[in-house]
Amino acid sequence: QVQLAESGGGSVQAGGSLKLSCAASNYFFMSYCMGWFRQAPGEEREAVARIDSDGNTFYKDSVKGRFTISTDGVKITLFLQMNSLQPEDTGVYYCAADFTSRCERLAQLYGDDNIFNGGTWGQGTQVTVSS
Numbered sequence: 114q115v116q117l118a119e120s121g122g123g124s125v126q127a128g129g130s131l132k133l134s135c136a137a138s139n140y141f142f143m144s145y146c147m148g149w150f151r152q153a154p155g156e157e158r159e160a161v162a163r164i165d166s167d168g169n170t171f172y173k174d175s176v177k178g179r180f181t182i183s184t185d186g187v188k189i190t191l192f193l194q195m196n197s198l199q200p201e202d203t204g205v206y207y208c209a210a211d212f213t214s215r216c217e218r219l220a221q222l223y224g225d226d227n228i229f230n231g232g233t234w235g236q237g238t239q240v241t242v243s244s
Contacts, residue, residue, distance in 0.1 A: 115233050117208050122238030129198050129242070135191040135208030135235055142166070146216035146228060147191045149182065151204040151240070158207070162193060163228070165215040175201070198242045205237040 121133040133149065148163030148171075162172045162182040170182055181194040191208055211219055211232035219228045 115210070115212060117210060117233055117235035119206065119208050119235040119238040122206060122240045124241040124243065125198055127199055127242055127244050130194070130196045131198065131240060132195070133193040133206055133208075133238060133240075135210075137189045137191075137210065137212075142189050142212045144214055145189065145210060145212045146214065146219050146232075147184065147189070147208065147210040148216075148229065149191075149193045150207045150209060151202075152207070152237075153201075153204040156204070161206070163216055164191070165217070167215055169216060171216070195240070198240075200242045200244045203240060203242050206240050207237045208235040209233065 116138040117135050119135045123131055125131055144166045146165045149161040150158050151161050152158040161176055162180055164170045164182045164184060179197045183192045209229040209232055211229055216228060223230055
């Protein structure tokens with residue numbers, strides 16, 4: 114069973130930056146879809162960004178130009194560089210991954226909102242942005 118471990122959350126003032134990391138356990142992956150979600154208090158969890166093994170990316174409109182998703186290495190560490198943070202970015206950030214296929218194929222199989230339903234989720238890391 115693959116496990117994901119997030120790190121990098123914290124508290125910053127508006128306009129600041131944070132970089133989240135999500136490390137997969139000791140496996141080598143050739144095809145994958147990985148993403149970041151967030152959940153604010155009292156709100157539903159929402160997709161923030163995702164990337165696949167071909168480098169295709171997706172961003173939520175409100176984070177475009179401020180957040181950058183990337184991966185590093187065959188053993189896969191997922192990153193989310195967050196700049197110009199705003200209070201509305203506050204929430205628990207979760208990484209998710211499916212190591213069976215790329216995002217487009219998973220969307221075809223399960224629907225765009227259910228890409229990671231069969232995948233693996235991290236425990237979450239808190240991001241708090243104060244005004």
